[in-house]
Amino acid sequence: MDNSLIIALDFPSGQDVSNFIKPFAGQKLFVKIGMELFYQEGPSIVYQLKELGHRVFLDLKLHDIPNTVKSAMKGLARLNCDLVNVHAAGGKEMMQAALEGLEAGTAAGSKRPLCIAVTQLTSTSQEQMNKEQLIPVSLNESVLHYASLTKEAGLDGVVCSAWEAGMLRENLGQAFLTVCPGIRMENDNVQDQKRVATPEFARNSGVSSIVVGRSITRSADPLTSYQQWMEAWKGVNK
Numbered sequence: 001m002d003n004s005l006i007i008a009l010d011f012p013s014g015q016d017v018s019n020f021i022k023p024f025a026g027q028k029l030f031v032k033i034g035m036e037l038f039y040q041e042g043p044s045i046v047y048q049l050k051e052l053g054h055r056v057f058l059d060l061k062l063h064d065i066p067n068t069v070k071s072a073m074k075g076l077a078r079l080n081c082d083l084v085n086v087h088a089a090g091g092k093e094m095m096q097a098a099l100e101g102l103e104a105g106t107a108a109g110s111k112r113p114l115c116i117a118v119t120q121l122t123s124t125s126q127e128q129m130n131k132e133q134l135i136p137v138s139l140n141e142s143v144l145h146y147a148s149l150t151k152e153a154g155l156d157g158v159v160c161s162a163w164e165a166g167m168l169r170e171n172l173g174q175a176f177l178t179v180c181p182g183i184r185m186e187n188d189n190v191q192d193q194k195r196v197a198t199p200e201f202a203r204n205s206g207v208s209s210i211v212v213g214r215s216i217t218r219s220a221d222p223l224t225s226y227q228q229w230m231e232a233w234k235g236v237n238k
Ligand SMILES: O=c1ccn([C@@H]2O[C@H](COP(=O)(O)O)[C@@H](O)[C@H]2O)c(=O)[nH]1
Pocket: 008, 010, 034, 118, 120, 121, 122, 123, 159, 160, 181, 182, 183, 193, 211, 212, 213, 214, 215
């Protein structure tokens, strides 16, 4: 899954998704289904997108007691998605349980979905983390701590901002995935994101894959916008 641009399909219905992907006919995309879409459409939206040949990141960010997460992951493994995730704040035991569930739910002879953990949301600032979460360290320290726990638990990588990706590569190795949302073109509206970076910065920091939502899905011409984003991410004409 290295060097993918994952499109966040943050839509309220499957019909909106169909309208969005129509101009991409024939292209195999890597898409992300988050809570908004999954809570409305359920597993059928995963099946539909897989049937069309797209890779699917099911971004439900599980965070519960280990037994509950294990059982939920067992069910998610049966959906045949490519990537799933949890919150690292759930702890090492919960993350290990997530993997056990995924392995138990993966059909014999099939590959289990990759599993990554959210470190600190890209909508979280240093100040908010210190004051609201009462975590009295720097954002980098917190992200490195959560990512180290994630690696110890045996997961495949983390969700972090592009600003932390270089540090994580140095400390945890380049095989450990860094999947980064909060990506914006220079001068774009950052909306609710706090730790944002450009696709060029992400590429130069060794990010594994970027997640881009509204900049593409809310654009007047999503296909052209996607092509421009791909060029910026891959460094075409640089
Ligand atoms: O830390 C995180 C974890 C997940 N996300 C998700 O990524 C996309 C980003 O969308 P944009 O429109 O490009 O801001 C969205 O689905 C989030 O739920 C994240 O942003 N940060």
